[in-house]
Amino acid sequence: MKLQYFSVCLPSLAAVSNAAAAPHKDPEAIATKQINQMDAKYKQYIQDTIKTRKTGCTSKNIMKRQEWGSLSKPERKSYIDAVYCLQKKAPRGRNSGIPGSQSRFDDFAGTHIQQAPHVHFSGLFFHFHRYFVWLYEKALREECGYKGAQPYWDWTLSWKDPSKSTVFDGSPYSLGSNGKKIPHGPTTIKAYNITMDIPPGTGGGCIEKGPFTQDKYTLNLGPNVFEPYGPDGGLGYNPRCLTRDLNPYWTNNTRPVKVLEALTACQDIGCFDTIVESLDGTHAGGHFGQGGMGLDTYASPGDPAFWLHHGQVDRMWSLWQGQNPRNRTFQAAQTQTAFNEPPSAPVTLETLVDVGVVGEKKSVKDVSSTIDGPFCYQYI
Numbered sequence: 452m453k454l455q456y457f458s459v460c461l462p463s464l465a466a467v468s469n470a471a472a473a474p475h476k477d478p479e480a481i482a483t484k485q486i487n488q489m490d491a492k493y494k495q496y497i498q499d500t501i502k503t504r505k506t507g508c509t510s511k512n513i514m515k516r517q518e519w520g521s522l523s524k525p526e527r528k529s530y531i532d533a534v535y536c537l538q539k540k541a542p543r544g545r546n547s548g549i550p551g552s553q554s555r556f557d558d559f560a561g562t563h564i565q566q567a568p569h570v571h572f573s574g575l576f577f578h579f580h581r582y583f584v585w586l587y588e589k590a591l592r593e594e595c596g597y598k599g600a601q602p603y604w605d606w607t608l609s610w611k612d613p614s615k616s617t618v619f620d621g622s623p624y625s626l627g628s629n630g631k632k633i634p635h636g637p638t639t640i641k642a643y644n645i646t647m648d649i650p651p652g653t654g655g656g657c658i659e660k661g662p663f664t665q666d667k668y669t670l671n672l673g674p675n676v677f678e679p680y681g682p683d684g685g686l687g688y689n690p691r692c693l694t695r696d697l698n699p700y701w702t703n704n705t706r707p708v709k710v711l712e713a714l715t716a717c718q719d720i721g722c723f724d725t726i727v728e729s730l731d732g733t734h735a736g737g738h739f740g741q742g743g744m745g746l747d748t749y750a751s752p753g754d755p756a757f758w759l760h761h762g763q764v765d766r767m768w769s770l771w772q773g774q775n776p777r778n779r780t781f782q783a784a785q786t787q788t789a790f791n792e793p794p795s796a797p798v799t800l801e802t803l804v805d806v807g808v809v810g811e812k813k814s815v816k817d818v819s820s821t822i823d824g825p826f827c828y829q830y831i
Contacts, residue, residue: 478708479706479707479708480707482706482707482708482710482711483607483707485711486607486707486710486711486714486770489714489770489773489774490770490830492773492774493769493770493772493773493774493830494773494829494831496773496776497513497773497821497822497829498510500776500822501513501822507823507827508822508823508826508827509827512827513822513827513828513829514600514827514828514829515600515828515829515830515831516600516601516602516603516762516766516828516829516830516831517600517602517603517831518602518603518604518605518608519602519603519604519605519616519617519618519626519759520605520608520616520617520618522599522602524624526599527602527617527624527625528623528624529597529598529599530591530597530599530602531624531626531662532595533591533592533595533596533597534556534591534595534662534755535662535667535668536591536594536595536596537554537555537556537590537591537594537595538554538555538556538557538668539554540554540555540556540594540595541554541555542554542555542557542558543555543558543808544557544558544561544562544807544808547807547808548561548565548686548807549561549562549564549565549672549686549808550683550686550687550688551671551672551681551682551683551686551687551688551689552671552672552686553669553671553688554671555590555594557671557672557753558808558809559583559586559587559590559752559809560671560672560673560750560752560753561672561686561807561808562583562806562807562808562809563583563749563750563751563752564672564673564675564684564685564686564749564750565686565807566579566805566806566807567642567675567748567749568643568788568789569787569788569789569795569805571643571728571748571789572643572728572789572790573785573786573787573788573789573790573791573798574720574721574724574783574784574785574786574787574797574798574802575787575798575802575804575815576724576727576728577720577724577764577765577768578804578815578818578819579804579806580761580764580765581765581768581818581821581826582804582806582810582813582818583761583806583809584601584758584761584762584765585601585818585825585826585828586806586809586810587601587758587809588600588601590809600828601758601762601828602759602762603759603762603763603765603766603830604616604618604737604756604759604760604762604763605763605766606702606705606706606710606733606736606737606740606760606763607705607706607707607710609702610699610702610703610705610706610707610736611699611702611703611706612699613697613698613699613702613740613741614628614629614653614697618756618759619695619697619756620661621659621660621661622660622661623661623662625661625662626661626662626663626755626756626759627658627660627661627662627663627664627693627695627755627756628658628659628660628661628695629653629654629658629659629695629696629697630654630655630656630657630658630659630694630695630696630697630742630743631654631655631656631657631658631659632653632654632655632656633654633655633656634655635651635655635696636651637649637650637651638651638677638696638742638746639677639678640676640677640746640747641676641677642675642676642748642749643748643789643790643792644790644792645730647730649698649739649742649746650698650700651696651698652696652697652698652699652700652701652740652742653696653697653698653699654694654695654696654697654742654743655694655696655742655743656694657692657693657694658692658693658694658695662755663693663755664692665692665693668693669690669691669692670689670690670691670692670693670744670753670754671688671689671690671753672685672686672687672688672689672750672753673685673689673744673747673749673750673753674744674747674749674750675747675748675749675750676746676747676748676749676750677746677747681750685749685750693743693744693753693754694742694743694744695741695742695743695745695754696741696742696743697740697741697742698739698740698741698742699740701735701736701737701738701739701740702736702737702740703736704731704732704733704735704736704740705733705736705737705740709732709733709736710733710767712726713726713727713732713733713767713771714767714770714771714774717771718775718778718779719782719784720779720782720783720784721784721785723768723771724784724785727764727767727768733764733767734764737760737763737764738751738760741754741756741760744757745757745760765821765830766830769821769829769830770830772820780819780820781800781816781819781820782819783797783798783799783800783802783815784798785797785798786798787802798815799815800814800815800816800819801814801815801816802814802815803815804818813825
């Protein structure tokens with residue numbers, strides 16, 4: 452792989468440097484305060500922009516995405532039930548190159564497998580995943596009666612120990628626990644011409660408690676980046692339990708200082724993407740911190756936690772855009788393949804975002820703003 456992609460030379464990070472240098476003060480607490488200030492600025496921008504609108508996205512119809520732990524237990528239960536519903540809905544993807552799809556839920560995982568080489572380490576990363584998560588939210592609401600908005604997992608609340616997050620605590624109102632603790636060595640992953648060994652976490656086996664245990668959910672697609680590989684390039688039928696291997700070594704990269712670093716380092720989306728997608732960045736930190744299917748950059752949507760993780764990734768992009776919306780909302784950079792291998796066309800605002808069987812193609816411009824185009828939501 453081209454290691455220089457991850458050798459991020461950050462511009463002046465006064466906010467981060469000052470936070471780290473402040474004597475006798477917790478840099479994470481200082482970073483959290485600054486993130487909260489950025490969050491307030493973002494929310495004010497949303498409010499000011501839509502308050503006089505009479506059509507399209509307005510203050511009356513905007514959906515508000517909340518952190519998982521801030522939802523009530525009945526709200527979390529209704530989300531979980533909607534996910535189970537989607538996992539029982541007849542698939543549409545078998546005639547679209549996903550022969551192993553057993554459900555609408557699998558259609559989304561299969562689509563991510565198909566599009567992965569184009570939507571990671573490329574100029575389509577943020578735009579594809581914003582649209583992809585919105586389509587998933589739309590399916591939960593329109594096909595399974597879910598009334599709420601897509602929640603997110605704020606990693607900064609549980610970076611020291613993800614097992615204590617309400618996402619992974621194993622209660623009936625979580626997305627299932629850690630995997631059963633089993634002795635195991637590192638997992639070797641291979642993707643995008645990168646080979647790396649992921650040290651073992653704190654679990655490794657099938658989810659033990661809560662929703663999505665083996666008796667309630669069957670993972671059907673993948674793996675793609677670690678052995679034993681699934682058939683048909685991960686798109687064939689490969690039933691098994693969902694595993695997790697929660698790993699604080701990796702969630703350390705989602706702590707407040709790391710989030711603030713990404714939010715304050717760049718004025719353009721190419722630079723921002725490089726930091727967020729770096730192997731020591733927040734995107735990898737959340738995925739690798741989950742372990743199990745979270746390690747698979749192709750088939751990771753097979754774990755329901757994927758959608759909350761990418762809700763937070765999208766929230767980060769929203770906060771970054773909200774600091775300078777005039778200049779940051781409609782930006783494009785890089786190309787349409789991972790590391791531009793093979794070489795591909797530049798991403799422009801007119802480039803189409805392909806989401807396979809789960810939705811129609813939309814331009815990069817159409818999926819750049821959460822309050823324009825097909826979207827009408829904000830993070831609270």
